[in-house]
Amino acid sequence: MRSLIVFIVGIWMAFSMAPDALAADGPRPGKPLPSITLTAPESPAHKDYLGLSGGGSFHIPQIKARVVIIEIFSMYCPHCQTEAPMVNDLYKKIEDTPSLKGKIKLIGIGAGNTPFEVDVFKKKYQVPFPLFPDPDFVVHKAVGEVRTPCFIGVRLNSDGTDQVFYQKVGGLEGVDHFLGLILKQSGIDQEQ
Amino acid sequence: MKQMAFAFLLGCATVFTMGPSAYGRSDAFKENIYDQGPMKPRDSHLKVKVGEKAPDFALPAMSGGKVSLSQFHGKQNVVLSFVPAAWTPVCSDQWPGYNIVKDLFDQHDAVLIGITVDNIPTLFAWTRQMGKLWFPVLSDFWPHGVVADRYGVLRSDGMSERALFVIDKEGIIRYIDVHDINQRPRLEILMGELEKLPR
Numbered sequence: 001m002r003s004l005i006v007f008i009v010g011i012w013m014a015f016s017m018a019p020d021a022l023a024a025d026g027p028r029p030g031k032p033l034p035s036i037t038l039t040a041p042e043s044p045a046h047k048d049y050l051g052l053s054g055g056g057s058f059h060i061p062q063i064k065a066r067v068v069i070i071e072i073f074s075m076y077c078p079h080c081q082t083e084a085p086m087v088n089d090l091y092k093k094i095e096d097t098p099s100l101k102g103k104i105k106l107i108g109i110g111a112g113n114t115p116f117e118v119d120v121f122k123k124k125y126q127v128p129f130p131l132f133p134d135p136d137f138v139v140h141k142a143v144g145e146v147r148t149p150c151f152i153g154v155r156l157n158s159d160g161t162d163q164v165f166y167q168k169v170g171g172l173e174g175v176d177h178f179l180g181l182i183l184k185q186s187g188i189d190q191e192q
Numbered sequence: 193m194k195q196m197a198f199a200f201l202l203g204c205a206t207v208f209t210m211g212p213s214a215y216g217r218s219d220a221f222k223e224n225i226y227d228q229g230p231m232k233p234r235d236s237h238l239k240v241k242v243g244e245k246a247p248d249f250a251l252p253a254m255s256g257g258k259v260s261l262s263q264f265h266g267k268q269n270v271v272l273s274f275v276p277a278a279w280t281p282v283c284s285d286q287w288p289g290y291n292i293v294k295d296l297f298d299q300h301d302a303v304l305i306g307i308t309v310d311n312i313p314t315l316f317a318w319t320r321q322m323g324k325l326w327f328p329v330l331s332d333f334w335p336h337g338v339v340a341d342r343y344g345v346l347r348s349d350g351m352s353e354r355a356l357f358v359i360d361k362e363g364i365i366r367y368i369d370v371h372d373i374n375q376r377p378r379l380e381i382l383m384g385e386l387e388k389l390p391r
Contacts, residue, residue, distance in 0.1 A: 076289035076376065077218035078322050116380035117289070124292050135378075148218050 027143055027164045029185075033154045034142040036060050038109070038132045046130040050105060060154065061162045065105040067186045072143060072150040073131075074111050075121035080149045083171050084125035087149075090175045091129045100179075103188060107132065111140035111148055151178075155186050218285055224321075226279050233372040236353055239344030242368055246270075246359045249339045251307065251330035254315045259305065259328045261359070269302040269389055270359040271382065274340060276351040276373055278310045278318035286354070286376050287329075288322045293379065297327075300386035301361075305330060309337045309352050345370060358385050 027033060037057050041047055051064025060068055071087060073080040087106075094100045108131040110118040118133045134140055143152065146169055153166030165185045172178040183189035240247065250260035264270050275286055287306055290297075297304055304327040308315065311333040319329055332339045332352070340352035347353060356377060358367035367385040371377045 074218065074285065074289075075292065075379075076285040078288045078291075079218055081288070081292055081323070112376065114378050114380060116383075117378070120293060120296075120379065 027152055027167055029164050029167060031164055033060060033152070033162050033164050036109075036139050036142055038107075038139075041130045041132075043130070050107070050130060060107075061156055061160065063105055063107075063156070064102075065156060066103045066188050066191075067105070067182065068154045068156065069104065069106045069182065070152040070154065071106070071108040072111050072140065072146055072148055072152070073108050073121070074148045075113055075117045075124075077148040079171060080121075081125070083149055084121070084127065086172050086175060088125065088128060090172065090178060093175050093179060104182065105129075109134050109139050112137050153182050153186060155188075218288065224279060225284055228280075231373050233374060234353060234370055235347040235349070235373075236345050236370070238368065238370060239342065240357075240365055240368070242365050244365055246357065246363050246365045247339075247342045248363075249342065251332055251339060252312060254312055254319065254329040254331065259330055261305075261363070264303060264361075265363050266361055269300060269361055269386065270357075271297070271302055271304045271386070272343075272355075272357040272359065273304060273306050274343075274345050274352040274355040274357075275306065275308050276347070276354055278308060278314050284318070284321070287319070287325065287327075289376075289379065290327065291322060291325050294326045296383055297386070300383075300389060301391075302358075302386055302389075303327065307332050307339065307352070309333055309340060309346075309350065347373075356382060358382075358389070360389055 037059060040052050040055050040058050041050070047053075052058055052062065060070070075081075087108075091106050094104050094106065106129045108127065108129065110121065110131060110133050112135065113121070113133050114135045115133045118131050121127065122131050137145075140146075143150070148169075149171070150167065150169045151172070152164060155163050155165050157163065165187075166182060246261060248260060248262045250258045253259045261270060273287070273290070290304055306325070306327060306329040308329075309332045310318070312331050315329055315331055319325055337346040337350060337352060340346040343355070343357065345353040345355045354371045354373045354377070356367070356369040356371070357365055360366050366389060369377055369381070
């Protein structure tokens with residue numbers, strides 16, 4: 001009987017200690033983004049877009065922006081394929097809006113996708129923003145093994161901290177609708 | 193004391209091994225995917241080899257009629273993609289990827305044929321979530337798994353392996369990948385094998 005109680009206590013403690021990776025519902029709004037390391041893009045245009053200098057690896061808070069929208073996608077995911085043109089429109093809308101350009105940056109991370117597979121997706125849908133491979137699901141695990149596509153909004157604060165303010169699995173439900181949510185929930189609409 | 197420490201560690205280990213396994217899962221399938229957890233990576237013995245003539249078959253196609261291997265003889269290279277079962281995690285995210293690279297198959301004068309041991313109604317319902325597929329999907333349901341068995345990729349539980357066979361225009365097997373059933377084969381490896389085929 002005592003062993004059973006200790007077993008249950010073990011389960012309870014393990015749940016309380018379990019890393020975010022065990023949370024299948026993804027990063028929670030209000031919490032910092034789990035640490036994600038990416039390799040800087042080779043494309044000078046993409047490096048410039050992200051405000052990165054040099055090569056090697058970088059962390060998302062190093063991106064020069066107030067808000068970063070991360071799309072967790074996969075070239076193998078039918079919804080990601082269907083949504084791709086709309087996500088491109090979202091990027092274009094941000095870049096074409098002077099008050100948003102430079103403040104909101106968009107990246108995609110291909111869950112379980114190799115560089116080749118990410119490149120296939122990029123070429124197929126002519127994706128204009130930076131896409132990163134995640135062949136061994138490292139990032140995918142860090143964000144809770146969410147279904148794809150999943151959109152995560154992260155606010156980068158001036159004191160160097162960051163905070164997830166939005167996380168949703170599924171489609172955008174319209175560029176204007178999505179952008180409205182991002183502006184409102186990140187609080188940057190109050191700063192304009 | 194030792195017994196209690198063991199119970200505690202067992203409790204912790206139980207939780208950590210319960211964590212979701214690493215594969216992508218498209219929202220297209222919502223909560224409709226049956227996840228039975230990690231499976232034995234491989235559970236069959238190949239009955240064919242690279243360099244041998246690929247056994248011919250004719251199976252019912254989801255789109256109607258039958259598709260045979262021999263109908264491509266002398267015309268196109270063939271990639272057979274066996275996936276274990278409809279409505280399972282990795283399978284549901286394999287063919288949708290192939291569905292956007294028809295141009296890569298075309299470049300190598302290759303046709304893709306998808307095969308599972310599911311029946312046609314199941315394949316119909318499942319593949320509808322993937323969008324319109326450009327390649328034929330065949331049912332190896334009855335007699336159950338006869339083609340999978342002929343190639344040596346029928347598992348003891350009645351599913352097939354996650355296996356790829358590249359067959360050239362002469363009907364000769366040029367590449368076999370009986371993949372870990374829990375993982376998706378990388379696309380560039382398959383494309384590299386198609387690249388090796390004579391033009």
